[in-house]
Amino acid sequence: MAARKRVAVVGVGTMGSQAAWRLAARGAEVVGFDRFAPGHDRGAAGGETRIFRSAHFEDSRYVPLLRHADGLWRRLQEETGRELRRLTGCLLMGPTEHHQMATVLQSIAEHDLDHEVIDAEALAKRFPQYRIEDGDAAVLDRHAGFLRPELTVLSAARRAEELGAKIHRYTPVREIAPSGDGVVISTDAGSERFDAAVVTVGPWVNDLLPDLPWEVDVRRVVSAWFVPVGDTWAGEERPAFIRTAPVHCYGLPSPDGVTVKMGLSRQLHRPVADPNSLDRTVQPEELDVFTELLRRHLPGLLPDPVRLSVFMEGYTESSRPLVGPLPGAENAILLAGFSGHGFKLSPAMGDIAADLALDGHTDQPIEFMTTLGRTAA
Ligand SMILES: Cc1cc2nc3c(=O)[nH]c(=O)nc-3n(C[C@H](O)[C@H](O)[C@H](O)COP(=O)(O)OP(=O)(O)OC[C@H]3O[C@@H](n4cnc5c(N)ncnc54)[C@H](O)[C@@H]3O)c2cc1C
Structure with missing residues (x-):
């Protein structure tokens, strides 16, 4: 049997809470870090409501991902007993x-x-x-x-915790560095090695990763x-x-x-x-x-x-998000730049983050996004 993977989730906001849920549901040992606490309103999530829609006016290639998200929205509602949508x-x-x-x-x-x-x-x-x-x-x-953005982030994070995830609140990550075939995450409390990391710091992407070669x-x-x-x-x-x-x-x-x-x-x-x-x-x-x-x-x-x-x-020039490994750190998967339309997709993006962190590739159709490194099988 393959060893249980240890995966860090850096930023337990919209995308990170869903990634933590999907990773924990798939049996990974998940450790999350957030500079505040899941459900806060100081980043991209907050303000009571976000639009969910099936038809996409930006690009019809989002529709299959929205379908995948749709099933996961239903599942998260069932598992948490909350009206999220x-x-x-x-x-x-x-x-x-x-x-x-x-x-x-x-x-x-x-x-x-x-x-x-x-x-x-x-x-x-x-x-x-x-x-x-x-x-x-x-x-x-x-x-x-x-x-419901606040309730969703909070509920997905708590569901991940029920499934065994550990989430460090009020713990900003200061550095993410490759280490052999893993990743080292540093906070003010020290450094810890993981097999992989999902990096979902939203509007803080340039703050944590100032040398990123893509503009957000x-x-x-x-x-x-x-x-x-x-x-x-x-x-x-x-x-x-x-x-x-x-x-x-x-x-x-x-x-x-x-x-x-x-x-x-x-x-x-x-x-x-x-x-x-x-x-x-x-x-x-x-x-x-x-x-x-x-x-x-x-x-x-x-x-x-x-x-x-x-x-x-965080907006990218094309309005399509950045998804995939960080340059020089194959096992650190970045999801950023959701350009004003990421919330509805977030469970699907969390699932894709779990695919990339656990298997190194995803079968979901994300080629039209700004995919970084190798993301397909
Ligand atoms: C006002 C507004 C309205 C919107 N309306 C819609 C809509 O109707 N429909 C829709 O689909 N989308 C909508 N969007 C877009 C959607 O909300 C975003 O795309 C999505 O929330 C982005 O999620 P994120 O995970 O990238 O960022 P966030 O949810 O902000 O998560 C980032 C997390 O990282 C944490 N963090 C940051 N730095 C660190 C660090 N160094 N260490 C640890 N943790 C860290 C933060 O505390 C935060 O919790 C809207 C966005 C806004 C702002």
Whole structure:
């Protein structure tokens, strides 16, 4: 029988908590390290909700991975007894000719996804909370909805612990170094050797790995919560939504039904020079873009936000993540740069991290991502 592999998980956030769960489920001896504690809101996860969708407007090649993630979302819910995901649908709206509308329809056609195409007139009747413009159309992705980020990270980490993982909280990793056919992880408490490591430090990737040959642009991401006027958002259908143009934005009705959370696309986020001193105060002028979006597209929301939060995310130029071994350290598997759309994929990415750390390759179709080193069989 092969010896049980010892695997470190560096960063037990979105991807790391799922990797820890998948590794522990597959019998590895898992030791996790996080600079805070799983479920915290100082990185890329937090703010109550994340969109889950099956149809992908960025690239239809994500769809098989989303299917894999879908099964694992169900399994994690069953194993933890928590409602991590609620399927409410997701409405992608925007000008008919916008390229993201074409990609979403392509991913639906290629993978036979459950959906509805809704024209402007029907959209205005069925979803009066949105102001529809001439030439707009919408695609309702039915196998879509929201995920709960804090609860998910916490639940996946705790499930990993139930399966035998050990997680060191408030323990930043200072260095990852190759050592023979393994990896040495150093913290302020000392160094420890592992057979392999999964490195999932999210927006801290440049902080821990300053010599990485791939660029990850870390941005400060603002979320804002607004209260509906009257009962405009009280209808039976409460899908998440994404507007493609002229300003790319998205929103989610809060699980408690009281507010609607809004977010913006990458270009509108300020760069983060140092993830350890993130400015978490939102200045009034940062709200202008939200005010304008509400005026133009969402007249049923009161313009003064009742809650503001600041997160961080790492973006790659192609928006595709970096996945695979670190240069010079075959057994340290990096997953980074999820570019604003990684949460929904996270159980699948955790499983892929487990494949790479335990077997050195994965059968999952990740070739279109920025795969580092050897990842296929
Ligand atoms: C506001 C916002 C909205 C988003 N909306 C969506 C959405 O609707 N749908 C979707 O699919 N995706 C969405 N995303 C993207 C998604 O949330 C991210 O892609 C995903 O959370 C990235 O996960 P991560 O594991 O890379 O980073 P994180 O979740 O931040 O995890 C990194 C972890 O590493 C730890 N760490 C850092 N440095 C060290 C160290 N040296 N030692 C030990 N631990 C360390 C941190 O404490 C943290 O726990 C959104 C992102 C943001 C910011």
